[in-house]
Amino acid sequence: MSRIGKKPVDLPSGVSASLSGQTIEVKGPKGAQTFTATDDVTLTVEDNVVKVEPRGKSKRARQQWGMSRTMVANMVQGVTQGFKKELEIQGVGYRAQMQGNTLKLNLGYSHDVDFTAPEGVTITAPKQTEIVVEGADAQAVGEVAAKIRDWRRPEPYKGKGIRYKGEFIFRKEGKKK
Numbered sequence: 001m002s003r004i005g006k007k008p009v010d011l012p013s014g015v016s017a018s019l020s021g022q023t024i025e026v027k028g029p030k031g032a033q034t035f036t037a038t039d040d041v042t043l044t045v046e047d048n049v050v051k052v053e054p055r056g057k058s059k060r061a062r063q064q065w066g067m068s069r070t071m072v073a074n075m076v077q078g079v080t081q082g083f084k085k086e087l088e089i090q091g092v093g094y095r096a097q098m099q100g101n102t103l104k105l106n107l108g109y110s111h112d113v114d115f116t117a118p119e120g121v122t123i124t125a126p127k128q129t130e131i132v133v134e135g136a137d138a139q140a141v142g143e144v145a146a147k148i149r150d151w152r153r154p155e156p157y158k159g160k161g162i163r164y165k166g167e168f169i170f171r172k173e174g175k176k177k
Contacts, residue, residue, distance in 0.1 A: 002054075005065035009050040009073045012080055017045045024050070024072060028079025030136045031120070035071050040064040043072075050076075078136040085145035087131040091160035094152070095128040103131065107152040107162075115148060123148075131162075 011017055015028040023036045024043055037043055040061040042053045052069040054061040077083070089096060095106050103123050105113040117123045121135040121144050131148060135141045145164070154161035156172040163169060 002062060002066040005052055005069045009076055011048040015076060015080060017050055019043055019045050026075040026079055030079050030082050033075040033078060035075060037068045038064050041068045074138045078138060082134055082136050083138045083141040085133045085141055086165035087145060087162055088165050089129045089162050096125045096131050098125050105151060113151050
């Protein structure tokens with residue numbers, strides 16, 4: 001029995017969910033999102049509550065049960081509060097700044113890195129060493145943050161690079177004489 005799947009998803013005030021077949025659309029103050037569930041689960045919307053039930057006892061149905069419930073819960077959180085990932089830059093001369101919709105990164109390369117924010121995701125640089133990625137879609141926010149981090153991952157000797165806020169970098173000792 002899925003501990004996650006059996007919990008119903010409550011819809012807060014200002015959020016509405018409509019169901020058509022296996023596709024659920026959630027609308028809220030920060031936009032609208034859709035999710036199409038597989039045929040292994042049944043979605044029901046009643047009294048501001050979304051319930052997900054498995055169809056049968058197969059392993060795939062049980063897997064999809066918890067995953068589908070989490071996807072619906074993430075959509076509800078996305079259209080109400082949104083998602084946010086914070087990145088910090090460490091290293092001499094490494095900095096970030098916004099120019100319109102483009103994030104300009106100086107990361108020690110011979111050229112600047114220009115990163116354009118995709119649709120539905122906003123990027124801000126409150127300081128030269130901080131980047132904030134926000135949006136309603138959890139997957140898109142995480143993917144954009146990971147792509148920015150991939151331009152200069154933190155290295156284990158000095159810790160230079162782009163890291164998530166609060167991320168621990170395992171440090172290595174340098175070579176000895």
